[in-house]
Amino acid sequence: MSKSQQNYLDQVAQRLHLTADAQSGILFGMQGGLHMMLMRSTSNQNFVSLVFSLTHSGQEPDAAEIKAFVKSNKLIVNYSIRRSRVEFILKPRFGSFKQIDQLEQVTGEVVSLLRTGGYQSCCQNCGQTAETDACIMAGVPSLLCDSCYQQLGHNQEQIQQESAGKPENVLAGVVGALLGCLLGVGCIVLLGQLGYVAALSGIVLAVCSLKGYELLGGRLSTKGIVIACVLMLAMTYVGYRLDWAITVAKYFEASLTDSYRAIPYLIDEEILDGGVYTGELIKLYAFTLIGAIPTIISSVKNRKMAKVTYRMQSQRAVNSTPEF
C-alpha cells in the first residue's frame, strides 16, 4: 500500500469512526448500530464500496426498497444485493482527500436510511442478528458471526487440504494445454489467411493454453504454468510458420509439408522478405505475452487469496496469534 493510500485510509477511518484492518486496508466498524466495511470497490476500482449484511424483521433486504433509495441518492453509483449482503458503490473517488466530506455525508445518509427502514445487522452466512465480525474468509471480505466464522474457516481448511492432496494430472494437463494451443494455431492460420495481423490469435493461444491445462489437469500449478508456456511459445511459432507455408503452397502450387520446410530456404534466397517474416513473428509473440501474463497473474493471485482467512484487526492488535 502506498503512503498516500495509507494516509487516506487513516483519515477516512478517523472521520467515519472506523478501524483500518492492518493487512487488507479495509475499514470496518459500526455506525448507528450497523456493522459495515468500507473498501476500494472491486467492480470499479475508482469508487468506494460500502458493505453491510442486513436483515429486516428476519427477512432478507427488500431489493425494490434498496433500489429506490439508490436512485434517489446522487452520491450512490450502484449497488448489489446477495442474500443479506448489500454493497453500495459510492461516488466519492477512492483515494481522493477532497471527497472525504462527500464520503462521510453519503455514509451517514445510507446508515440513517437503513435504520429508519428498520434494518438490523446480521451474519451474512446464517442471517442471525448475533454480534458479527468483519473478516476475510477465503480471500473474500465478509461479515460473520463467531460460529459461522469458525465453521466456514474449518470447511475452507478442509477444502484446501483435499485440493493439496489431490494429485495434479500432468499428462491430462498437457493434453489440455495442447488443445488450447491448437485453437490458437487455428486462429493464427485463419486470421492470417484472411490478411489480419494475428494480434487476437496470440492472446487466444496463450489464454486457451493455460485454461486448457487447468481444465484437464485439475489445477494450474507452477509446473503447469511452465509447461503451458513452453507449449504456447513453440505452438505460436508453428502456427505462424504454417500460416506462411499455406500462402507459399498456394502460390507455388506445392505441398504444404514441402512449403513448411522450404520457408528458411525461401528467406535465404530472398524470395520471402526475412524482415517482414521476423517482424510479424515478434509482434505475434508480444501478443501471446499480453494474453499470458495477466492470465498467470490472476491465477496465482486467486490461488493465494483462497488461502487467506482471518478476523480483521487494527495495527495495534496485529501481534496476537491468528486463529487460522
Ligand SMILES: [Zn+2]
Ligand atoms: Zn452466522
